[in-house]
Amino acid sequence: MAKTAARPGFVCTECGWTTVKWQGRCGECQTWGSVSEAGAPRLATVQSHTPTSKAVPIARIDPDLAIRTLTGVGELDRVLGDGIVPGAVVLLAGEPGVGKSTLLLEVAARWAKAGRRTLYVSGEESAAQVRLRAGRTNALADELYLAAETDLGTVLGHIEEVAPSLMVLDSVQTVGTAEAEGSPGGPTQVREVTAALVRVAKRRGMAVIIVGHVTKDGAIAGPRLLEHLVDVVLAFEGDRHSGFRMVRATKNRFGPADEVGCFEMAETGIVEVTDPSGLFTSVHAEPVPGTCITVTMEGRRPLLAELQALVVPSVLPAPRRTVHGLDSGRVSMVLAVLERRCRVAVGSRDVYASTVGGAKVSDPSADLAIAIAIASAATNTTLAPRTLALGEVGLAGELRRVPGTDRRLAEAARLGFTDALVPTETTTGRRGLVDARRLSTTERPGIRVHEVPTLAHALSAAGVDGR
CATH class of the missing domain: 3.30.230.10 (Ribosomal Protein S5; domain 2)
Structure with a gap:
């Protein structure tokens, strides 16, 4: 008698919840449209491999390899914990039009003006549009490199060619890869793109700042795993009817997670507000x-x-x-x-x-x-x-x-x-x-x-x- 093949199940790409039939909404995390078909589970045998670098006692690791570097924007450095750590991956999320791109373009420019090579990758605007905004906000620097790309492989190629110490990606929902299922902005694509950037950041000691979109409920768009992958999660808040903006840390592996930075949107760009009480x-x-x-x-x-x-x-x-x-x-x-x-x-x-x-x-x-x-x-x-x-x-x-x-x-x-x-x-x-x-x-x-x-x-x- 022939054995009946295992019936394929469905899994939530957000939290991993499984079910025997498709549902429009996850029964665990209550996310809509995150349940997709998956094959029958298989038990894979993982073999051990010789490590490329041996484990060493923690006291022998040089702490100078993780010295913080100031971004040049004092209020952002305050939230990060006196600068950004080499190899750190920062996720900055906020509502549309709040000023995320303007703030990070200013950060990239000040980083480059200090003589450090910077790569700004835009997936939402063309290079000419970003150049126009940089001219208006005086964010031009010789060490600031600009690329308009939406393919992950091409972005990684720019990183190998430019060899920056800081990379800004605007935004992670616009970049995709053919190695993952779904369209750019989907949970699977966002997870794979972020995981690839985390790997290259740790390998090269390059700081990465990723722009993330938010949903209508104010939560960060994409799988919840996205916040676990990165080192720092920042929320950029502000009322579109007011020029006041606030950057709040909700997760920070290298500093306090209860600091806020204050900014004000002006005609010339975003301005730090060191004494916002007034x-x-x-x-x-x-x-x-x-x-x-x-x-x-x-x-x-x-x-x-x-x-x-x-x-x-x-x-x-x-x-x-x-x-x-x-x-x-x-x-x-x-x-x-x-x-x-x-x-x-x-x-x-x-x-x-x-x-x-x-x-x-x-x-x-x-x-x-x-x-x-x-x-x-x-x-x-x-x-x-x-x-x-x-x-x-x-x-x-x-x-x-x-x-x-x-x-x-x-x-x-x-x-x-x-x-x-x-x-x-x-x-x-x-x-x-x-x-x-x-x-x-x-x-x-x-x-x-x-x-x-x-x-x-x-x-x-x-x-x-x-x-």
Whole structure:
């Protein structure tokens, strides 16, 4: 009796999930269009080979072979961890039009102006188009080589011919190879192209920066394996209606993964912003009701942000709640606490809350500033000038301290703020948790700190409780 051949299965190219019949969506990672047919599994026998180089004790390896090199763009070096390591592969992802190509062309130009050979490979634009943009942003250098290619084999040939110390590929979704299935941009093609570039980068000690696209959900397009293959993953964020841009590290094998770099898009290209706090605050000739300053943490960097609120009588059965740049859920929670715990009448009124300069604030430390701004607008009272507030608001009306309070206050003092409202510090002694129930004021270098235990105390100390 003839043996029945093994029925071919289907496998997800994203996570490796298998199924006996084709499905449009992976049952494991929920990715659409990633399930493809695969042959019956076979057990392959792998034979050992003589290694080309012997393993050596780790102490004998020369650490100077991995000395960092500055890219010339200070804010990017800050995120990378004081430069890029030879042989490192960096993935920079962001939405269309955010400025990825402009930033990396500037990085390539500054690297080349330092006398280091650089190769910029563009798969999305022609060489003439890249040259036109380089002339506009003054990104021309003798050691900067440019190639417009979409074939992986040709790209590797350019690397062998130019022998650069840094290569920029824009973008990995536009490059393909005949050795892999699918079309350029597909999961299999993206995986093979990235794996080939990682191999050549490690072999030659050449740094590689790869541009990656993102999906409509904001995730990096391509297989999840892509983020595991590279050494550093950077996210380039920004609002197309604002010139402010931010580079955030989500993975970094050679440095901190919680740093951010700040940039601003200008007519001449992308410009570093070493002190971005001024972008998110406005200057008022006189105190205005409904405004409050807070200090948020982007990675390990404290940034000042101005929060504004407007409270007006509503003519609708359901009062309007409009939020821009803030977490709408947290704003709704703060409104409920103000209504229930502090007797601030906002339930039947329209409330508008926003940030200044297009900043996006999701840090819980902004709760107190949001509450003060809304209470100030509701009671038509003003907060004292050069005063800020930071702290998390609880549902019981209590205030909680947030991490990095000392660093936030030091940044506020450096920028000229004289007073700060913060939650009362709790200490633990023999009798357990001790919470101060009265307001206290302490002097710190350059700033007076007013400690308040509850939101009601904070509104009273700020003078915005309507009394």
